[in-house]
Amino acid sequence: MTAFAIIGHLARTDGGFSLNDLPGSGGRMDVLCRCVNASLFLSHDLRRDVDCYLVLCGEPKGPKTVKFSGATVCSLSPDERSAGALIKKVIDIPCGNEFREAAQGVFIRKGGLERLLAERRFAVLDETGTDVREVKDLPDAYLLSDHLNFTEIEEELIRDCPRYSVGPKCLHADHTITVLHNELDRRRC
Ligand SMILES: C[S@@+](CC[C@H](N)C(=O)[O-])C[C@H]1O[C@@H](n2cnc3c(N)ncnc32)[C@H](O)[C@@H]1O
Secondary structure (H helix, E strand, C coil): EEEEEEECCCCCCCCCHHHCCCCCCCHHHEEEHHHHHHHHEEEECCCCCCEEEEEEEECCCCCEEEEECCCCCCCCCCHHHHHHHHHHHHHHHCCCCCCCCECCEEEEEEEEEHHHHHHHCCEEEEEEEEEECCCCCCCCECCCCCCCCCCCCHHCCCCCCEEEEEECCCCCCHHHHHHHHHHHHHHCC
């Protein structure tokens, strides 16, 4: 099971954002929605062996973590609004510290990066890391940032995580996921 986790530093943590303005009112929720799509979609199919975690850190109730499970998600189509609509649907549903399925294949809980790292070993995707093409055994869980740098606190939490690069240039987070998928596909298929 492959996992991607993306930190949304400004991503809204209640339903007070508009699907017509995911970048502004959503706190760059558009970036996260594209990451969901890059993580889960093939052409006319879904990657059923992938989970995508969105760590929402913005106002007013952060942090919260939303998990899209490729194995069970439905009502998701490959456009930003569709993923955004599912996030909007689940974000205000009361939740505690354990994942609660709030829509089919979409789970939500309180808590953010620290909790996630305590549960699973993530590698950080970072253009300054080791080139994935030079790594014999790639891990199965990857952490990315959104349009912003990791904060000092996050850097401290991920200090001991391995760092891998998909190439020398700084890409958008969703493009990075696509390139990494391609590398994994070539090795597995
Ligand atoms: C748009 S970049 C982050 C913005 C950037 N840190 C800045 O503000 O200058 C989004 C994320 O994609 C990942 N990323 C981008 N390019 C990458 C590369 N060449 N290799 C691995 N990860 C990359 C990193 O996780 C990065 O935090």
